[in-house]
Amino acid sequence: MRARHLAAKPYVAPDNALPPSLRDLSYDQYRTIRFDRSQAPWRSEGLPFQLQPFHRGFLYRDRVALHDVDHGVARPLRFGSRQFSYGEKIRPVADEDLGYAGTRVLTRLNRTDHYDEVVAFLGASYFRAVARGHVYGISARGLALGTADPKGEEFPWFRSFWFERPDPEAETLVVHALLDSQSVAGAYRFTVRPGAVTTMDVDARLYPRRNLISAGIAPLTSMYLHSPNDRGGADDYRPAVHDSDGLLVLTARGERLWRPLTNPRTLQVSGFADRDPTGFGLMQRRRFFTDFHDLESAFHRRPSLWVEPLSPFGEGEVQLIEIPTPNEINDNIVAFWRPKAPLPAGGETRLQYRLHWCSEPPIGPTVAAFTGTRVGAGSNARMRRFVLDVDGRALAERQGAPRPVLDAWASAGTIHHATIHPNIETGGLRVAFEFASGGAPMAELGVRLLHDGAPLTETWLYRWSA
8 A cells, every 4th residue: 555655656766865974985894884783673582583774874875764563563663873883984973863774684594593694685676685504695676677778777776664573483574665766666575484495475566657668577686707608718716706607497388498697798688588487597506615716705605596486477588687797796697577568557566476595496307407518619710619517316317218319509600519428427418519600799509408309408598699
């Protein structure tokens, strides 16, 4: 009801006025402002979840209202400078009505005697979560509008949150949020279940102020700098740097599509059309320290994020956007569902889906996965060599069966010297081929393995560009 009424009124921009001492903070300075754990809401009651609000400052200037909901009664959480410790060069603010930028949620995730951060809501409509044993990486958003549009992107923001006070034995946390922007208002309900896989059920209602022709539903935002398939001349001691290394799509007809990510020289937008997809997500398949050799960032412990529709998404496409980046600071990968039909102004659109913050998506090993993509020089200057590894777990039961058939294709140029060999180190298979562009500036490449005409592997898709 609140979101519907908000959409009927002219948009009011967020209050982001801050004193220069907070507005001009660097990232490192902002990180030194810490909430006092002893003052965390719900801590004194010994409840299974606790809140630790974020201070306003640096990039996080918008004032966001936070509420504690106890038996249906909402009580605003009040800012106080004594709730925080400040870095040596930061003076505490005198304004005791400064408000918050968002909040983190803590629970007993990894140990029964310690509260770990499991979810954080901070910045526009961004939020991120972890499962047991993970560290933060990929983020989700409430809604994406105009991503990669030459006219610029619009960033809706969560202007208010309501956190339902959990029972002492609760295993879930319910969070309500009010979304707003120039084009749309929306009401969101998140049901958070922390664990070995942390899930978030999202139930949202959108009320557009204008026709939304470029809406991104269930948007995911990640970082990809380089890996063995796309080093791009990187002068880096680490063999790979990324939060996610590929887009996985499970179509309505049951086909699994795997698209390794790249850090392109120019903006790249890819679409995978479908009606009522079973799910999609950005995956982190490299799970060993030796894949990255980064002690501080621990990329091998960053979660994959899988979107499972709980109500039909209709006709549209999973869209992947890859943005060039020179460093690992920027999130340059975006994936979401884009409906074919615009979301109409004055109407109501309901969205229901589940987010799985996980190591492996909850779809089972129905076919073998491509676990590695490596690209390098071919046998001559006109060729590029591709080497793909196939997971051996899903192939084990097929031992003794005839060798699978390799199906490889290119939308432009030609495929040469395609082979399949057993990988004695992994127990899987290795697929290799060379590609000659023939002068084409771009080509879509595809590979899959078949047995008796049926897919033995997921479909590997790759966009090559000159």
